[in-house]
Amino acid sequence: MIRYDVLKEIAPILRPHLVVCNIGIPSQELHAIDDQPTNFYMLGTMGLASSIGLGLALAQDKTVIAIDGDGSVLTNLGTLPTIANNVADNYILLIVDNGSYGSTGDQPTYAGRKTSLAKMAEAAGCEHVVECAAEDTGRVLAEAIEARRMTVIVSKCESGNRKMPVITMDPVVIRDRFMKAVAG
Amino acid sequence: MDISQKITEDLVAAGIGFVTTVPCKQLAGVIDAVERHPALHHVPSNKEDEGMGLCAGAWLGGTKPCIIMQNTALGVTINSLATLIQFYRMPLPMLISYRGELGEPIACQVEMAVHTKALLAQLHIPAYHFHHQADVEELPRILDYTFMCSKPVAVLTDATFWGGY
Numbered sequence: 001m002i003r004y005d006v007l008k009e010i011a012p013i014l015r016p017h018l019v020v021c022n023i024g025i026p027s028q029e030l031h032a033i034d035d036q037p038t039n040f041y042m043l044g045t046m047g048l049a050s051s052i053g054l055g056l057a058l059a060q061d062k063t064v065i066a067i068d069g070d071g072s073v074l075t076n077l078g079t080l081p082t083i084a085n086n087v088a089d090n091y092i093l094l095i096v097d098n099g100s101y102g103s104t105g106d107q108p109t110y111a112g113r114k115t116s117l118a119k120m121a122e123a124a125g126c127e128h129v130v131e132c133a134a135e136d137t138g139r140v141l142a143e144a145i146e147a148r149r150m151t152v153i154v155s156k157c158e159s160g161n162r163k164m165p166v167i168t169m170d171p172v173v174i175r176d177r178f179m180k181a182v183a184g
Numbered sequence: 185m186d187i188s189q190k191i192t193e194d195l196v197a198a199g200i201g202f203v204t205t206v207p208c209k210q211l212a213g214v215i216d217a218v219e220r221h222p223a224l225h226h227v228p229s230n231k232e233d234e235g236m237g238l239c240a241g242a243w244l245g246g247t248k249p250c251i252i253m254q255n256t257a258l259g260v261t262i263n264s265l266a267t268l269i270q271f272y273r274m275p276l277p278m279l280i281s282y283r284g285e286l287g288e289p290i291a292c293q294v295e296m297a298v299h300t301k302a303l304l305a306q307l308h309i310p311a312y313h314f315h316h317q318a319d320v321e322e323l324p325r326i327l328d329y330t331f332m333c334s335k336p337v338a339v340l341t342d343a344t345f346w347g348g349y
Contacts, residue, residue: 020241040244044267048237052268055241055249058225059202078230082238086227175272179244 001134002160003096004029007067010138014039017063017145018182020053022072024103026096028164030067037181041167041174047076050093054083057091060182063145064090070097070111077120083152084125092144093152094137100159118154126152134158187320187346188213191279194320196223198327200250200277202242204228204235208254210281210346215252232257236264236276243274248331252279255340256296258303265307265336275334277327282313282340287348304338311338314345 001009003026011034020040021027027041040056042049050073053066073079073095083093099112111117118131128149132140134157144151167174185193191214195203202225205215219226225247229235232253239249253261258280269276283290284297304311310333312326313319323339330337343349 042268044271045233045237045264048233048240048264048268051234051237052241052244055202055227055238055243056245057241058227058238059242059245059247076231076234076237078234079237082227082230082234171272175244175274179246182245 002158002162003098003102004162006096006134006137006155006157008033010141013138013142013145014065017065018056020049020056020064020066022049022068025161025164026067026069026102028167029162031167032164037177040178041169043167043171047072050079050083051076053093054079054086054088054091056182057088058086061090062182063092063148065092065094065141068093068095069102070095070099070117071101071109073117074109074111080121080124080126083150084121084127087150089149091150092141094141095152095154096157097154098157098159102159102161106159106161112159118152121152121154126150128152129154131156186213187317188217190320191323192217192221192224194323194327195250196221197324198331199248200327201225201247202227202239202249203252204238204249205252206230206232206235206254206257208281208283209349210283210341210343211252211254211279214279218252232261233264236261236269239276240268240272240274248275250277250279254281255283255300256293258296258300262303262307265309269336270307273334275331276336277330278336278338280338280340282342285342285344287343289349300340309336309338311340314339314341317345317347319345
């Protein structure tokens with residue numbers, strides 16, 4: 001399974017919740033699969049999906065799922081200790097780990113070589129870390145939402161992208177409809 | 185009232201509820217006061233761009249944010265300011281220690297000080313420079329202005345303002 005297949009499978013699970021989605025093709029794929037006002041698409045700023053998601057989870061009570069990538073987490077590794085030390089039980093960080101920088105031409109990341117993001121999250125102090133095969137992502141995600149405890153999920157999938165149109169929605173529109181959905 | 189306490193009370197009075205900080209010696213008193221204030225949720229960041237992500241999230245969640253940081257880190261935040269805070273039009277008060285100004289004992293701090301105002305100007309970020317202690321009286325109006333116009337706004341606080349090193 002590639003990221004697109006994972007997103008397609010978990011879209012019905014994501015739908016009732018607040019989602020912060022990573023820059024580039026991940027946001028384009030999610031937007032094409034199931035655009036929702038509760039989706040916050042990042043159009044830039046690589047690496048900050050997990051930070052935005054944590055700030056959002058700390059500021060209100062609804063469940064927040066940040067969909068991040070292995071390359072993006074590697075660019076903002078300081079996020080893992082911050083998450084670990086500021087527990088928000090309405091927060092789930094889903095790292096779609098395909099071992100590559102998907103939006104830039106599938107160059108390999110270190111997470112696809114020796115580096116384990118699950119072990120790094122554990123070493124950072126995250127108490128509930130689950131590494132799973134791509135096929136199990138839906139089940140693991142649903143269990144984490146149900147348990148309502150902060151969880152980091154590392155979903156190991158294959159490298160690859162679906163050809164998707166760029167998101168042309170204005171960022172202020174994305175932000176405004178998302179904030180209305182948060183407050184609603 | 186102690187100046188750090190006054191700044192912290194001004195943040196609360198402006199309706200701010202979420203503060204992220206990356207330490208600077210000059211900001212130690214404010215960071216301590218922020219940590220102790222029951223109305224403020226304080227989340228220390230490891231890096232200033234990470235902090236801007238946290239602030240963006242807090243704002244999306246309905247809480248007014250503030251970042252407290254040193255000017256030497258302005259460079260690492262430029263992409264976050266342009267493509268997140270400004271692109272999505274979010275307000276962000278930035279309380280910044282202005283290292284490298286008069287009284288600075290460390291030469292290297294001057295290297296970013298000379299770029300600080302130029303970078304802020306290049307980014308079209310309104311910037312206020314607190315040099316005398318009385319300048320702090322403008323902080324409540326600067327905070328109101330920030331949330332009125334939904335922009336990042338910088339408050340540069342230099343060594344003279346803080347009473348030396």
